Amino acid sequence: MAEIWGEPAPQPLAGNGDDTYYLNMGPQHPSMHGVLRLLLHLRGEEILEAEPVIGYAHRAHEKMAENRNYLMFLPNSSRVDYLSGMIYNLAYCQAMERLLGIEVPERAEHIRVIVSELNRISSHLLWFGTFLLDLGGVTPFLYAFDDREEILTILERVTGSRLTYSYGRFGGVTQDVDALFVEQTLAFVARLRGRMPDYHALVSDNVIFRHRCEGVGLIDQATALRYGVTGPCLRACGVPYDLRRAEPYGIYSRFDFEVPTQPAGDIFARYLVRLAEMEQSCRIIEQAVAALPAGPIMPEKQKKRFKPEVGESYFAVESARGHFGIYIVSDGSELPLRLKLRTPSFANLSAVAAVLKGTMIADTVAILGSVDVVLPEVDR
Amino acid sequence: MSVLVRLLRGIWSLMLGLGVTLKNLFRRPVTQTYPHQKPELSAAFRSAIALVNFPASGSHDCVACMQCVNICPSFCIKVEGDKPEGLKRKRATVFEVDYALCSLCGLCIDVCPTNTLKYSKTYDDVGYRRDQFVYDLLTPFRAGEAAWRERARVAAVEAAQPASAGPAAAAGEPEVGR
């Protein structure tokens, strides 16, 4: 039409000689969690090929680790995955404790379990909210954030931070918890259980939600194995692999909890697994609170300088997103020779490209959301 | 028939969802209207570090040992110190924190040998330039610095005389505690 008005015709949309075209989704896109860029090859709304392009949030954590001593890397650890910073922070502490041979007091171990599980619930709640937001449901998002706020308040009272808790220290934790913390934690567990029926009525049973989720974005066991997919995404295809069970760290072997699995491997299975995990975390919290002993939160003798023996160590924990491993190579000095972070989102995201093929644009958003990718963790 | 059942079941599930939102419509909002309602800060709240004012000595007790400077993963602390005449320990003359770089990890507070570092409770600092966040932690202590040095010197002199190691010594060597 422009030619009629005496203007040059606008550039045609990318023509490939066929009916397909490329679409850059991200890194600035409302539903790209963080800064993922998806290069989509599309025919209409159908995805022929999807290539995730990452690195926009690369902060060189591993390089930083090599230039700082072991203790100075501590605040970095909770920033790798800011949504479950507590779990990562404590994982690094535990890895170092094993490397250095430090005994952790009982009380500190229990506190660590409680705050880690609270953090896991908060991460899952945030996932729940943002996932629904990806599907166009805004209200569940705010309900979930309301509940999550409670956790953040509890954790802030203890750690002083709401997101990047540098709460752990080699050998224990920085601050002790009090009776009010215990009271608030139990109150939160009760509150969350009270909210679950609402969530199910509003979301899980909703016919629109079911249609969006069931049978979409299948990750089967073979795919999971080949890509090293872990966490709720793995348990949603029927593999009961949870490091708290498979490779118990800390005092997790003492607690009675289930590893929820689902057979289907679709988005809805991942959703159900995460909701069930919140309940299991509540159970662990209750047990840990009941068993919380009195005593110190740091070992008697505290070292000032940390020089591990020469050697390598791999320590893995179950984060909210899956298998988080810390591989430390020590050359006997105060700086690590190499500190590699094996982050679950990295592996999970690499599998997403295979899953996206043949789906629609709307599914892309749902699948990405359901895998629960945290981009800073992918990029590190 | 099954189609109809599925349709009705679907409609029922939508009704349930509408019920949840309707229920929440009549509940009290949880919003805190921030500038009108100030948040309650927890005791553990972390903001930029500050120097503790020990009542016993009427001043901070930074001995410019550089431990916080060395442990800071963000390299945001700058400390200089001199040795006041007559005293055994050093005394900070410069203590700056670049809050724009600080990651609030608390390692400096952990390593401080005299426990003179604490978190402050400021949460609403704003600025247009990065250098506005370089805080001079000695500001509140500048006015009393000369007096403190004089007191400390006197106390040190008195302490040197073995008989009169009295309460005045506390001015020079404040009790450790936060």
Next chain:
Amino acid sequence: MAEGAVASEHAQRLRAELEAGLDLGPRWSALEGASSGFARCHAVSVEALPRLAGAFARAGYFLELLTCLDLRQHEGRMRLVYTFNCFAALDRWRLHVDLAPTRPWSGPAAKPARAKKGAAAALDAATDAAAAPAAAPLPVEAPSLVASFPAADWLEREVFDMFGVRFAGHPQLKRLLLPEDADFHPLLKDFGRMDAVAAPGAGPAMGPGGGADG
């Protein structure tokens, strides 16, 4: 973590299958066990790697980790670290593959005092392994494991990105985390440091050839 943790029958069967299919060298490691997190540690050759990876894939293991160590300063080599694990139960295997340096060491020469307990030598000592025969030239490239483990796609690209190690047979060995036109490999030890910020607004003291080496 210890051998005893390998509990389930399924896992033992997997492991038996794996051991039957593998022809591992004699380099058993003292690192195995609770303190390291590894159930088995081996140093393997470049030639054996694809075959081993195939055996792991068939036995139902997943590629947990692939990373690289820059040991050029003291040992004059790069070292790839592969970690395989299985979902059935804990059975984490670590494989070392030594490679020739991707580029010559440009940092300061190794201090004699430190060279004595140079990282790789010390690690080898800790892993109870004999030093590699000096006569055999180290391979330049590692084979890509993408055929057995699609997960290796990104992991190998990351190693290439950060260390410059090339993987033969990788479908598209391009940058992963860094810009596509980057011409440096930042996790090399002579790349530079990430250190104190010189002045507000100035970048960290690092970059190709920039900054002092630690």
Next chain:
Amino acid sequence: MTLHVLWPNTALMTVLAGAVLMAYVAFNGMLLVWLERKVSARFQRRLGPTEVGWAGLLQSAADVIKLLAKQLITPRHVDRPLYHLAPVLVFVPVLAGISLFPFDRHLQLHDFNIGLVLLFALAGLGFLGIFMAGWGSNNKYALLGAMRAVAQNIAYEIPLILATLPVVLLARTMSLREVVEAQHQLWFIVQQPVAFAIYFIAAVAETNRAPFDIPEAESELVAGFHTEYSGMRFAFFFLAEYTNMTIVCMIAATLFLGGYIGPSWLPVPGWVWFFGKVYLLLLVMMWLRWTFPRLRFDQLMSFAWGVLIPLAIVNLLLTAVAIKVWR
């Protein structure tokens, strides 16, 4: 054929009435934006706007001022004529559409005997504007949004119209006023609950409202067809959407809920009934939006073609048979 003219039919009065309607459209848009924000906030246990005016009532006015003051950015690669024309073309039909309704027994600009047909014709025109916006923006997201909008509106206009036909059969007229007058004994919603349900669902889809808001699904298509629009041009789309909502609710109130008719023993003027019903329906639309997630594009289509249209046809046939038998 009766031309029902209630006000002195002078050119001046027509212009005046048009101005009043335009003012109403602008006011209504602002009110609905405020209402939507307040209602959504309450559903989500928030407060919504509180700062500007009492309970944030002037928030929308502040937003309008902001939008007016904003620079109008025209991206470089757009098809300028289409790009500039689209917001106008979206907005004008809704303005024309709203002038057709009988707000009260003696408050109607002009009663056409084919009022209903005219309404749907005008409603259909708006999508030309949406498609022009998406096409002219020369942006892939906008184009996808425009394609979705066209497909969706073709699909949903059919059940929308099919659902109103039983009412026409019952009232034996297409004049909006006469349809209302035919409901003195009984509102048509009682006789035609299925038709009302189909109509309302299709209307929500027709106005691109959640859960059918796929042409502007922000989590998929950034902002859909109006991705490249800012400032007052964007405001036109916004205003058109809210006015469209009002129109479909007015149609629903007129056809199914007895328009301006309320219980005669209550001394409440007819227009209060009319607008009361309209805003109640609008609140229901907001309630739906803030409860449900969004459908996927193909699911939306299959719902229209596979469920709504067959249901509407069956309902229409049954109505026709029933009328034949009992009259």
